[in-house]
Structure formats: structure tokens, C-alpha cells
Amino acid sequence: MDGRSVVAWLPDFPVIACGGADAEPVAVVDRDVVVACSAAARAGGVRRRMRLRSAQACCPRLRVVERDLMVEMRAFERVAGHLESTVMPRLEVIRPGLLAAPARGPSRYWGGEELLIGRLVAAVAELGLPARAGVADRVFTAALAARRGVIVPVGGDAAWLAPYPVGVLGVPGLAELLERLGIRTVGAYARLPTDKVSARFGAEGLIAHRTARGEQPRPLTVRTGTGECTVTHRFEPAEERLEPVAFAIKALADQLHDRLTAAGLVAARLEVVVDLADGRRLSRIMRHEGRLSSLAVAERVRGLLQAWTETDVFGGGPERGIAALTLRPEQLSGDTGRQTALFGDRHTPEEIERAAARVQAILGHKAVVRMETGGGRAPADRVRLVPFGDVVDARRDAGGPWPGRLPAPHPAATFPEQLPAQLGDASGRPVAVSGRLALSAAPAQVTVEGYGQAAVTGWAGPWPVLERWWDRDGGRRIARMQVTAADGHAWLLVIEQGRWWAEAHYG
Structure with a gap:
């Protein structure tokens, strides 16, 4: 996204999408981890990224809802469509509850950036939902600014980001390592020499370093054509049912990722284009940045189509139906891969935790254990198998004393x-x-x-x-x-x- 960017943020949108209310303690979980919670749940001590067992221990009355991305996309499309028709004509969905758009054109139309974010918040309020908005040079900075409802001055992204902890850069393994090295703020990380960052922290650390400096995370590739990576599925005759379209969506998403991988590219954005049998064309842009799996893309697209169906965007009549579905990647850059040697031999701790939680959800909490050394008199007491995610009993400290050991x-x-x-x-x-x-x-x-x-x-x-x-x-x-x-x-x-x-x- 070139130039200034504006971002609108709807707090706790996953809770809103599942029908929760601030007065009710609700937590939306994904793979046994809290991804969003209501105000009442936060008052009880529940926080994002908290394990479900810990959240339930903090708030016994907590209502737990398993995350459904398609439901969130379907609910958020109502917001995106309303803003597209009343505030700004072209926007992109970063995730349900967060969207971005170029600020230059809309700010000129509405009389300035301050009036633009005011109009955004008012437009969302027309739907009975809370919202905040922010403006900055880069989408990443604008997303943080939206949480505070502020406008970052032109050219001031790096200075505005400087006081934030390195954890906001979104790379847990890197943040943990930087904190051990005494680099605790984004500004301190941004001041490191670029060549040293590249040599020490690899490609992933370099992307985070560019973000910390207020620069484009990935330099755009000189290849502007995306035709060889665009994928299309045509329906003959036009398809009116979503079930057959859902199979085509998953196949298209797999095909798109295969093409991007073969070309060594990463797409910052993904445009979903639907051609209808009556000649109309509908589209929606989603943020990708190489982080969405083919399954995640398929879930988002399917939720989008369901929302369009429920709001009758497709229209009725004999010419109703989807004639073609296209996934077009935008803002391509070279795929530099991931540097994980510093954060683990193959996987980051966060990835290991998610995998363990997934197995526990299938086989039971005690199916995944880790070995912990502790105190005891017998040899078998000194090594214990603790279910993954549980806290070690501090009363069995290895330091003892253990008479008769x-x-x-x-x-x-x-x-x-x-x-x-x-x-x-x-x-x-x-x-x-x-x-x-x-x-x-x-x-x-x-x-x-x-x-x-x-x-x-x-x-x-x-x-x-x-x-x-x-x-x-x-x-x-x-x-x-x-x-x-x-x-x-x-x-x-x-x-x-x-x-x-x-x-x-x-x-």
C-alpha cells in the first residue's frame, strides 16, 4: 500500500461475531489458546494468548466459544461493505475486525485525516458497533495507532514505534532472544546496523527490523505482472450453490500457493474476484503477507461468499450464479524464507505449543507430557511427566532437603x-x-x-x-x-x- 494508510479496528470482534456481550465473560479460543475475550472476561483476569485452562481458572464462569473464521468473515463483510459504500471505495481486510485502505484519496474527500478517521468511526457506529481508527505511513504502524485512535505524523513511524516493546513486531522467538540480549524496545532494535541484523537474525529478523525502522517490511519485486500466479476456476454452467464452490476454493488456494512457492514469491495482498453470470464482477482484497495457509485462504473466501449470499449481493433472477472465481496476488516480493536456527532446530516454541495443544484436543490433556526434574527420595520421584501446559509443583523442588535420598x-x-x-x-x-x-x-x-x-x-x-x-x-x-x-x-x-x-x- 503506497503512501499513507488508514486502519479501522473493531475491538473484540471475534466475541461480537459469536454473539457475545461485554457484560458476559466470553472467550473465543483457537487450539486451546484465547484469541479474544469480552470486557467482563478481562475484568476476571483473562487475557489474549492465555491457555484455556489458565483462563478458566481465572474466571470460572467463563463461556468458551471455539473460533469459527468463516463466521467472523461473514459478520465482518457487513462492516467492510458498509464502509466501502459510505466512506472509501477500496479497502483491504487484514483480518476480521481489522481493515486498511490508502488514506490519501479519502482524506482529501472528507477534508483531512482527522475528519477521515472520525467518519470511519461514525460509519461503524451506524451498525451499532464500536470502532477506532488510526493513520500512519505504513499499515503496521497505522494498526497500532488505531488502537489508540491517533494520527502518526508523516515520516514519524519509526519515532512513534520506538517506545513499544519488541513483542509487538509479531515474532515471538525473535522477541524472546532480543530481550535476553537486553534489546527490549522497538527503537533499540531499529538502531542496530542492518548488515549485523541480517547476519545475526536472518531474513525474519531483517523483515522485523525494516518494520521497526518504519520501512516497507518486504521490498517490492520489480516483477509487476502477476498473471503467472493468478488462478481462476470457471463454472459451466454458472454455479448457484456454495457447496461445489467450496471445493473449488480449496483447490484454487492450493494452486495459488504452489505457484507462489515455485516462483519464490510472497504476496502482500490477495484479491478475490467473483464473476457473476449476469456480467457483474465483485471483489474483495485481503491482507496476506505470506502468513496465510491455503486452508486459511479458503476459510476466508468461503466466509466472504456466504456473507454475499446472505445479503443477496449476488441478486436473483434466471442469470443468478457464479461464473468464475479468481485469486489474484498483489504486491509480490521475494520469499526469503524463515530463519529458525536461532529459535529452535526446526520449529519455534509457539509452533511447538500449538502442535501440542492440537494433539491434546484430540487425545486428551494427559496425552502430551514433558519431562521435568524435581525432588524426591526415590529415583522415579526425581523425573516426572507433566502434562504440557501445566505448571510444575514448586513443592517438589530438586534442591531439597530430601532426607534418605x-x-x-x-x-x-x-x-x-x-x-x-x-x-x-x-x-x-x-x-x-x-x-x-x-x-x-x-x-x-x-x-x-x-x-x-x-x-x-x-x-x-x-x-x-x-x-x-x-x-x-x-x-x-x-x-x-x-x-x-x-x-x-x-x-x-x-x-x-x-x-x-x-x-x-x-x-
Whole structure:
């Protein structure tokens, strides 16, 4: 988008699209993460990007709605169409609830940029919806300005962005790394030399650096023709039903991305063009910037067509129907790829979290776990499997103290369930441990279920453990021993109430 840009923002639009109200605590979630919430939910402590379990813990009365992008697009098209007919003739949808347009022409028509954003807000209010608007040199800056309802002076994007934290640049891995390096504001990042940024942070860091400096994120390619990347599907005869069109939309989106990938290009914008059987042509521009998958494109286009159908934009009569559907990419630039080596071997932490949440939604919360080290007396207590997204229990700190904790060397493997075992002396009688930790006899042979019997070649211990001594029913008194056998095995044995068990195995 050349020159100045104006952006209109409708706060909490996903909540509005699902029928929620500010007085009701509502959260719209996508892949178990909150993407929008009502004012009442925020008052209860719910925030965007919060995990669903945490949000429900903050606000027990929270009503959870799964995000439906097609519903949002269908609801937002009413706003986009109204603004297109009353305020400015050509605009682009960044996402439902956020749209942008060139500011030069409309501001001249309405008498200045301040009057333009006032007219935008008033036009949205005519639909009974709240809105804010902002103007800046670049769309990114204008979108932030819209949240505050301000106008950024000409040439002042970089200075206006400077106080913001680096997280607003939209690259979580980069923001985390910059904060560790002590670079916490957009202005500090913008002051870094461009060549050093490119060498250290790669293509993704360079795009964010250009944004921080108030420049075009991606330099436009000299190739102005988009014909080789444009994709079209023609319906013969014209199609009146949306179901067959939906299949064509997904195929077109896949074809578009394949062509862009083959050409090594990224489209900043995507124009959807619908040719009707009566000769009319409808179009809508959407922001792309290489971030939309083919599925995301298909969902947006389908929501757009559903909105046009419900508002009878297509019209009636015998000539009604879609004759052709076209996806035309605009503002092409070279696809520089993504630099992820600094933020993970293959995926960023955010991508890993989304993938884990997706699996948990299908298989259950405890289906995806991570290993955490912690405190405990037994080897199995020191490594725990914690469901992904849960907070580690701070009461089991590895620092202890843990009286009776087993000394090194630590076993190579612990058994999910202890195996029955026997520890005998030279005459075959069971070895016992007294209350004063004295052995009844020297161990001579060890038997573990599934491993057979072997002569004992060495042993250490016993080490006592007295847990919850104040609890008559829940208390536990045991002793552990390390035993090596002639067959090459080494065991961690535990005796409890006169019976021996194999708790773990050493290498």
C-alpha cells in the first residue's frame, strides 16, 4: 500500500461475531489458546494468548466459544461493505475486525485525516458497533495507532514505534532472544546496523527490523505482472450453490500457493474476484503477507461468499450464479524464507505449543507430557511427566532437603511397577533389616522376577526412608540397597514390611 494508510479496528470482534456481550465473560479460543475475550472476561483476569485452562481458572464462569473464521468473515463483510459504500471505495481486510485502505484519496474527500478517521468511526457506529481508527505511513504502524485512535505524523513511524516493546513486531522467538540480549524496545532494535541484523537474525529478523525502522517490511519485486500466479476456476454452467464452490476454493488456494512457492514469491495482498453470470464482477482484497495457509485462504473466501449470499449481493433472477472465481496476488516480493536456527532446530516454541495443544484436543490433556526434574527420595520421584501446559509443583523442588535420598550412582532405568525380588544369605534364608539398619546376614544371592537367580558380588546400604511418620495410616518405612550380581546385573532393591522388591536397574 503506497503512501499513507488508514486502519479501522473493531475491538473484540471475534466475541461480537459469536454473539457475545461485554457484560458476559466470553472467550473465543483457537487450539486451546484465547484469541479474544469480552470486557467482563478481562475484568476476571483473562487475557489474549492465555491457555484455556489458565483462563478458566481465572474466571470460572467463563463461556468458551471455539473460533469459527468463516463466521467472523461473514459478520465482518457487513462492516467492510458498509464502509466501502459510505466512506472509501477500496479497502483491504487484514483480518476480521481489522481493515486498511490508502488514506490519501479519502482524506482529501472528507477534508483531512482527522475528519477521515472520525467518519470511519461514525460509519461503524451506524451498525451499532464500536470502532477506532488510526493513520500512519505504513499499515503496521497505522494498526497500532488505531488502537489508540491517533494520527502518526508523516515520516514519524519509526519515532512513534520506538517506545513499544519488541513483542509487538509479531515474532515471538525473535522477541524472546532480543530481550535476553537486553534489546527490549522497538527503537533499540531499529538502531542496530542492518548488515549485523541480517547476519545475526536472518531474513525474519531483517523483515522485523525494516518494520521497526518504519520501512516497507518486504521490498517490492520489480516483477509487476502477476498473471503467472493468478488462478481462476470457471463454472459451466454458472454455479448457484456454495457447496461445489467450496471445493473449488480449496483447490484454487492450493494452486495459488504452489505457484507462489515455485516462483519464490510472497504476496502482500490477495484479491478475490467473483464473476457473476449476469456480467457483474465483485471483489474483495485481503491482507496476506505470506502468513496465510491455503486452508486459511479458503476459510476466508468461503466466509466472504456466504456473507454475499446472505445479503443477496449476488441478486436473483434466471442469470443468478457464479461464473468464475479468481485469486489474484498483489504486491509480490521475494520469499526469503524463515530463519529458525536461532529459535529452535526446526520449529519455534509457539509452533511447538500449538502442535501440542492440537494433539491434546484430540487425545486428551494427559496425552502430551514433558519431562521435568524435581525432588524426591526415590529415583522415579526425581523425573516426572507433566502434562504440557501445566505448571510444575514448586513443592517438589530438586534442591531439597530430601532426607534418605539415594546417593550416586543413579540407576539407568526405573520400573513402572516394582518387580518381586528375593535377597538371601549363603544358606538361602531371606536377609532382613532391623530397626537399627543391621542386616541379619551378608547377602549371597539375589532373585528378581523375570531375570532369574544370581550370586551377589557386591552390595551397599541399607539406606532408610521414613515418610509421613506422623500419619498412622499414610506413613511409610522402607530401606533401600544397591546390589550387584555375577550375571552382570545391578539392582536397586527396596524392603518394605519384610518383602523385597526390585525398584530400578543399573545399566
